[in-house]
Amino acid sequence: MRANVTAQQVGGVELRPLSARSVVLSLLLGSHPPELPVRDLVRGVEPFGVGGSTVRAALSRMVTAGDLRRAGGVYRLSERLLERQRRQDEAVHPRTRAWDGDWEMVVITATGRGPAERADLRSRLTALRLAELREGVWLRPANLRRSLPDDLGKVAQRYTARPDDRPPRELAANLWPLDAWSTTARALLAHAAGADRPADRFTAFAAVVRHLLADPVLPPELLPADWPGTELRTVYADYQREVTEAVRARGRRE
Numbered sequence: 001m002r003a004n005v006t007a008q009q010v011g012g013v014e015l016r017p018l019s020a021r022s023v024v025l026s027l028l029l030g031s032h033p034p035e036l037p038v039r040d041l042v043r044g045v046e047p048f049g050v051g052g053s054t055v056r057a058a059l060s061r062m063v064t065a066g067d068l069r070r071a072g073g074v075y076r077l078s079e080r081l082l083e084r085q086r087r088q089d090e091a092v093h094p095r096t097r098a099w100d101g102d103w104e105m106v107v108i109t110a111t112g113r114g115p116a117e118r119a120d121l122r123s124r125l126t127a128l129r130l131a132e133l134r135e136g137v138w139l140r141p142a143n144l145r146r147s148l149p150d151d152l153g154k155v156a157q158r159y160t161a162r163p164d165d166r167p168p169r170e171l172a173a174n175l176w177p178l179d180a181w182s183t184t185a186r187a188l189l190a191h192a193a194g195a196d197r198p199a200d201r202f203t204a205f206a207a208v209v210r211h212l213l214a215d216p217v218l219p220p221e222l223l224p225a226d227w228p229g230t231e232l233r234t235v236y237a238d239y240q241r242e243v244t245e246a247v248r249a250r251g252r253r254e
Contacts, residue, residue, distance in 0.1 A: 008203075010191045013184055013211055015203045020050045020058035025067070026206065027247055028077050029085050030240040035076035036247070044247035047198040087127065091212040092233050092240070095145040099219035101168070103161050106148070108136040110155035121155060129216050131175035139175065141168070143219045172222040184211060185228040192235060205239045208232060 008015040016022065023045045028034045036044070038059065042052045059075060062068045069076045077085060106125065113121070122132075128148065130138040139161075148158060163171060172178070188211060192204040215229050223229075 010184075010187050010204075010207065013188065013207045015207050018048060018050075018199050018203055020045060020055045021062060021067075022206065023048050023050055023202065024055065024058060024062065024075075025081070026202065027243070028068075028075070029081070029088055030244050033076075034082065034085055035074050038073045038075060040247055041075060044243075047246075048202055049199055087213065088209060090146075091209065091215065092237055094215075094217045094233075096143050096217060096219075097145050099141055099143040099221070101162060102142040103163060104130070104140050104142040104144075105159040105161045106130055106138040106152070106156050107159065108138075108156050113155075124149075124152070127213075131216070133175065139163070139171075140216065141172070141219050141222060144217060169222050172216075172218055176216045176218070178216075178218075178224055178227075181211075181214065181216075182224060182226075182228055185232045189228065189232060189235065192239075201239070205236055208236045208239075212236065 024041055027041060027044050028036060038056070041059065042055055045055045046052075059068065059070075063070050063075075066078055067081055069078055108121070125132075125138050128146075129144065130140045133139045142160060152158075166174075188204065188208050192201065192208060195201045195204045212229075212233060215232075217229070220227075
């Protein structure tokens, strides 16, 4: 069952149609630990116009597809989706440190990779909030508290650098479409604030968290004025907490 049948666009971002699977994933991705009894999931999707039989069928398909694990009457995210939850958590609550001017540079050293391998590597580096300076050279300010995946060392080398060929703010503006990201973020904030129905709010905030995954999380001194990143993360965290608490409250009333 889909509560919305037509995708919309807000600020260039698609508001994807609501489905039982998307609601279940949202509820579990926002839960810590990422597990809920089936009764809580069935009750949790009711405000979004998804019926109990529909969500039970979706849960069965998600277990078969490897999205979920089931133990008794409790559903939990699979290992693959636990990584997605980690990325989402870091998008909403990024771990940063004061920037001292250093840049993190990753240089691709492996050769002979096919198109699929190259595309996968590009996706992984982008997810790590790196941007490509030129072919095979990826860069970002060293303001994130994180380590790179161990297996990345098989295909790349990591360095610390201080580019001196252009000012840092200019370099950041060339590496990331900051104005476009900011414009879309403000459009999403306005749309989410005006959404009243639970299904409309859900699709709005699903788009918000996808947009946060593309936030480069730069040091404040490299960002344009009035950068909306913090505001977008705050309203999403508030919504996530609201939905999670409501689901657990409905389950306790059973």
